[in-house]
Amino acid sequence: MPVNELSALLLDKARQDIYVLEKLVADDDAPLEVFGFHAQQATEKLIKATLAAQGVAYPRSHRLGELVDLAADHGIRFPGRVETLVDLTPYAVEFWYDDAPDEGVDELDKG
Numbered sequence: 001m002p003v004n005e006l007s008a009l010l011l012d013k014a015r016q017d018i019y020v021l022e023k024l025v026a027d028d029d030a031p032l033e034v035f036g037f038h039a040q041q042a043t044e045k046l047i048k049a050t051l052a053a054q055g056v057a058y059p060r061s062h063r064l065g066e067l068v069d070l071a072a073d074h075g076i077r078f079p080g081r082v083e084t085l086v087d088l089t090p091y092a093v094e095f096w097y098d099d100a101p102d103e104g105v106d107e108l109d110k111g
Helices: 002-026 032-053 066-072 082-094 105-109
Strands: none
Touching: 002 032, 032 066, 032 082, 066 082
């Protein structure tokens, strides 16, 4: 996929997460984990869109700090506010599975 198309796709996907965030912020009953997940996803996609626009290959990773560091390695700097969003990383996966049993799917299938 051409760089500009990938960057545009990621920006569009980030806008979808931002749309959800705008709806959730108005709901006092919205679960923090759901808000955090979409905030993390929007941030991840915006960072990856920036990397893609600069022609920088990025890993399949939800670790925002790793992505920010990769950007910095290529001379891309973000405002301080964006760099503080690395604290959202746990919302990508960990918080979604806090209530799940420790056994993996493979173990459960062994019955």
